[in-house]
Amino acid sequence: MSNPRRIAATGRSSRPRYGKITAAVSALALSLVAACSGPAVPSADGSAEVPASATNQTLTVGVATLQQQYADPVLANEGGNTYPIKWSVGEPLIRQELDMRQVPALATEWSVSADDLTWDVKLRQGVKMHDGSTFTAKDVQTSINRVKDPAFTSYAAYVKKIASVEIVNDYEIKIKTTVPYANLVFDTPAPVATDYYNRVGETEFRKKPVAAGPWKFDSQAFNDSMTLTRFDDFWDKDRIANFSKLVLKIIPDESSRLSGIQTGQLDIAQGLTPNSAAQLQGSPTIRLATSKQASVANVFFVDNWFDADSKLKDVNVRKALMLAIDRKAIADSLYRGFGSVTVNATLPVTLGNDTSLQAWPYDPNQAKQLLAAAGAGNLSFTLHLYNQTTAIADVQKFAEAVIGYWKEVGVNVTMDAMDPATYLDKAVKHQLTGAVILGTPGLLISDPEKLSIFYTSTGGYSSVKNAELDGMFARLSSTVKRDDQAKIAGEISRKLHETLYGLPVVSLDAVYAIGPKVAAWKLMEGNPYPGPFWYLDAK
Amino acid sequence: MTRYTLSRLLQGLVAMWVIVTIVFFLARLGGDAAALLAPADATPEQIAAIRVSYGFDQPLYLQYVDYLRGIATLDFGQSVSYRQPVVDLVMPAMVNTARLALAAFAIALVLGVTFGAIAGVRAGTRYDQAVRGLSVLGQSVPPFWLGMLLVLLFSINLGWLPAFGSEGFTSLILPACALAAFPLASIARLTRSSVLEIVARDQTLFERSKGVGPATLMSHILRNASLPVVTLAGIQLGAMFSGTIVVENLFAWPGVGQLAIQGIQARDFALIQGIVVVNTFVFVALLFVVDLSYGWLDPRVRAIKTAVKSRVEATVEAAA
Numbered sequence: 001m002s003n004p005r006r007i008a009a010t011g012r013s014s015r016p017r018y019g020k021i022t023a024a025v026s027a028l029a030l031s032l033v034a035a036c037s038g039p040a041v042p043s044a045d046g047s048a049e050v051p052a053s054a055t056n057q058t059l060t061v062g063v064a065t066l067q068q069q070y071a072d073p074v075l076a077n078e079g080g081n082t083y084p085i086k087w088s089v090g091e092p093l094i095r096q097e098l099d100m101r102q103v104p105a106l107a108t109e110w111s112v113s114a115d116d117l118t119w120d121v122k123l124r125q126g127v128k129m130h131d132g133s134t135f136t137a138k139d140v141q142t143s144i145n146r147v148k149d150p151a152f153t154s155y156a157a158y159v160k161k162i163a164s165v166e167i168v169n170d171y172e173i174k175i176k177t178t179v180p181y182a183n184l185v186f187d188t189p190a191p192v193a194t195d196y197y198n199r200v201g202e203t204e205f206r207k208k209p210v211a212a213g214p215w216k217f218d219s220q221a222f223n224d225s226m227t228l229t230r231f232d233d234f235w236d237k238d239r240i241a242n243f244s245k246l247v248l249k250i251i252p253d254e255s256s257r258l259s260g261i262q263t264g265q266l267d268i269a270q271g272l273t274p275n276s277a278a279q280l281q282g283s284p285t286i287r288l289a290t291s292k293q294a295s296v297a298n299v300f301f302v303d304n305w306f307d308a309d310s311k312l313k314d315v316n317v318r319k320a321l322m323l324a325i326d327r328k329a330i331a332d333s334l335y336r337g338f339g340s341v342t343v344n345a346t347l348p349v350t351l352g353n354d355t356s357l358q359a360w361p362y363d364p365n366q367a368k369q370l371l372a373a374a375g376a377g378n379l380s381f382t383l384h385l386y387n388q389t390t391a392i393a394d395v396q397k398f399a400e401a402v403i404g405y406w407k408e409v410g411v412n413v414t415m416d417a418m419d420p421a422t423y424l425d426k427a428v429k430h431q432l433t434g435a436v437i438l439g440t441p442g443l444l445i446s447d448p449e450k451l452s453i454f455y456t457s458t459g460g461y462s463s464v465k466n467a468e469l470d471g472m473f474a475r476l477s478s479t480v481k482r483d484d485q486a487k488i489a490g491e492i493s494r495k496l497h498e499t500l501y502g503l504p505v506v507s508l509d510a511v512y513a514i515g516p517k518v519a520a521w522k523l524m525e526g527n528p529y530p531g532p533f534w535y536l537d538a539k
Numbered sequence: 540m541t542r543y544t545l546s547r548l549l550q551g552l553v554a555m556w557v558i559v560t561i562v563f564f565l566a567r568l569g570g571d572a573a574a575l576l577a578p579a580d581a582t583p584e585q586i587a588a589i590r591v592s593y594g595f596d597q598p599l600y601l602q603y604v605d606y607l608r609g610i611a612t613l614d615f616g617q618s619v620s621y622r623q624p625v626v627d628l629v630m631p632a633m634v635n636t637a638r639l640a641l642a643a644f645a646i647a648l649v650l651g652v653t654f655g656a657i658a659g660v661r662a663g664t665r666y667d668q669a670v671r672g673l674s675v676l677g678q679s680v681p682p683f684w685l686g687m688l689l690v691l692l693f694s695i696n697l698g699w700l701p702a703f704g705s706e707g708f709t710s711l712i713l714p715a716c717a718l719a720a721f722p723l724a725s726i727a728r729l730t731r732s733s734v735l736e737i738v739a740r741d742q743t744l745f746e747r748s749k750g751v752g753p754a755t756l757m758s759h760i761l762r763n764a765s766l767p768v769v770t771l772a773g774i775q776l777g778a779m780f781s782g783t784i785v786v787e788n789l790f791a792w793p794g795v796g797q798l799a800i801q802g803i804q805a806r807d808f809a810l811i812q813g814i815v816v817v818n819t820f821v822f823v824a825l826l827f828v829v830d831l832s833y834g835w836l837d838p839r840v841r842a843i844k845t846a847v848k849s850r851v852e853a854t855v856e857a858a859a
Contacts, residue, residue: 259690421804
């Protein structure tokens with residue numbers, strides 16, 4: 001488990017099975033008092049030994065959302081909140097290890113031709129699919145052909161780059177691309193059982209998919225839960241759980257997830273804000289676990305995307321705005337230590353991240369001087385944000401804190417909070433001016449090319465048009481060798497640090513509460529989303 | 540009575556048509572659904588392909604005609620975000636919401652009428668004061684806060700009931716109680732005032748003076764006092780079907796409320812429309828039943844309708 005911390009809490013106390021009304025009222029009063037009290041002192045970790053076969057054969061995980069709740073692991077590529085299924089039911093050619101390294105999964109070797117356009121992928125032998133069939137190159141081809149349907153919107157960019165797919169033999173496949181595509185093998189959809197797919201058809205397959213992941217899809221109660229069962233024939237024995245059933249229970253309300261872990265209805269509660277985590281402090285049975293630097297809370301200055309004049313186009317003004325924010329105070333107070341000051345837009349998990357860069361300090365005096373020198377003493381603009389996002393906990397409080405610091409250096413900022421659908425729509429269409437808040441999940445930006453979404457003139461959520469950055473990202477996307485990519489990514493890393501088109505204010509941890517039935521769980525660094533449910537064992 | 544029934548039915552259908560039409564057009568004012576469905580780095584060509592795939596490229600009137608035809612055949616289309624037929628999403632959710640709403644309604648109706656009726660016949664006593672006080676409290680406390688308190692008490696501290704979920708009878712108790720508080724208080728208050736009015740009537744005094752037994756007397760009072768209560772109860776039940784969002788969210792109850800939130804967040808036109816159509820149908824059907832029940836509960840309503848009908852016919856004959 002990643003930095004597991006057992007936390008003190010109000011917790012469950014010994015309680016009467018039945019009581020009179022007076023007892024109930026007393027309990028309510030005590031609960032209210034306890035709920036209002038501050039955090040207690042953390043105690044030592046109490047991890048237990050992992051039995052080969054657990055006594056508890058079902059673990060229930062409370063998740064805030066599974067978004068569209070696709071059972072199909074290929075369809076479940078629509079965004080991080082669908083990844084629990086993608087990671088559990090599906091097994092890709094290359095997967096990310098818990099430290100974000102790309103490691104072989106169903107592909108064992110891959111190489112690219114001299115012109116960088118033809119990939120030769122060797123596949124793992126002896127792998128079973130969930131229906132007992134043997135995995136072959138045909139299953140890879142079927143999956144690629146499926147995503148050519150526009151319904152697989154998240155594969156639109158992938159499909160555009162695919163020229164052809166050729167099966168060399170059962171365990172070798174050649175994929176030709178129209179342009180150099182460094183992440184081709186990694187981005188290729190998880191293989192699906194071809195014979196089963198052809199037999200049941202697309203519609204039925206989506207309801208009951210058959211792939212090769214460590215968990216088999218069992219059943220789904222829409223908007224309620226998804227049940228997975230352990231796949232005993234999974235090729236990677238290290239990732240097979242010691243219990244048989246995993247229930248992903250959708251509980252949108254955070255306080256209910258908190259109640260669930262306290263009452264024992266849940267074994268793992270995902271997506272807890274620091275305030276909720278504090279309520280669990282002192283519990284003898286509940287531990288907290290974190291995925292470090294799961295996302296970065298950024299402020300992007302979108303005026304840099306437009307041609308019109310704006311003080312926010314002045315790099316010194318942007319530096320002043322960065323210097324004006326006491327980021328450590330935000331990390332320590334608002335996020336209660338479940339956040340940290342970021343050095344740059346790239347994270348340690350990002351390929352090519354330049355570790356020699358220094359974090360911008362908190363220096364309000366220098367900020368005032370820079371603003372005055374830039375003639376921006378009376379700077380004012382609007383900070384737009386969404387009122388809910390998985391990537392940034394307490395996003396409105398975060399915005400209020402940032403605005404408060406800016407006010408102290410004489411910058412007046414109006415807050416404009418919108419629902420996510422309206423906000424993201426406006427952001428994509430460049431209908432927002434001033435500044436915007438966006439979370440960048442570590443999982444996403446572990447691939448530096450994905451930063452182009454935010455920093456190139458064609459990026460969906462871009463806040464800037466800068467020819468130099470565009471050129472850097474173009475070079476990055478046409479480079480397939482990992483070392484070369486890392487060098488270019490390093491350049492980008494430094495450029496973003498200097499130019500501050502976006503302020504990476506703080507990085508945030510994803511917080512889980514772990515109940516007493518869980519023996520061990522290793523979390524993925526830089527992942528704000530639920531799962532992956534590998535290396536998870538019950539007592 | 541048949542004419543009255545048909546007229547109410549027609550009114551209901553017109554109301555439904557107006558609402559579903561408004562919803563259709565409002566939903567499409569919100570933005571380009573194809574662009575929303577596309578990934579952030581999608582090209583205009585990819586967005587165009589998605590637009591064609593989902594029929595968003597069709598003229599609005601054609602989309603509308605298809606939509607009305609679909610409603611008539613219970614085909615609300617395909618959810619753009621969930622990639623499933625809307626009817627497959629809405630109907631199970633509606634069943635769950637109906638379970639919750641009916642349980643809450645049963646609590647509200649039985650307790651509300653009981654407390655209200657007793658408070659009405661014992662007006663001015665401590666019992667009456669207590670009912671009035673609790674009614675104000677019930678109408679003032681937001682259901683989400685009441686729900687959280689109930690969870691804190693009965694789930695976390697006492698461990699008697701599950702904190703959330705929809706499996707089994709026990710999981711129904713807390714959300715139903717949280718949802719029932721407001722209508723219970725409303726029904727109790729209205730029953731009390733209605734009973735008070737009937738108790739004060741000469742008819743009741745006459746029955747008392749003739750020595751009619753308390754049970755019979757109470758049944759007469761309740762039947763006479765029931766018209767406004769039935770009206771309110773019908774509206775409250777309809778509101779429960781469409782107003783359970785907060786309670787469903789708090790108790791992770793997989794009903795229509797949660798589905799509606801997800802549909803709105805994803806700008807899933809077809810899903811939003813499906814939910815509104817089904818909710819409208821439920822509401823209109825409930826009001827229809829309430830209207831019909833007037834005639835059963837109060838013979839004077841039937842008599843008035845008959846009298847009006849005779850008068851109209853007489854007028855028409857005279858004019859002829």
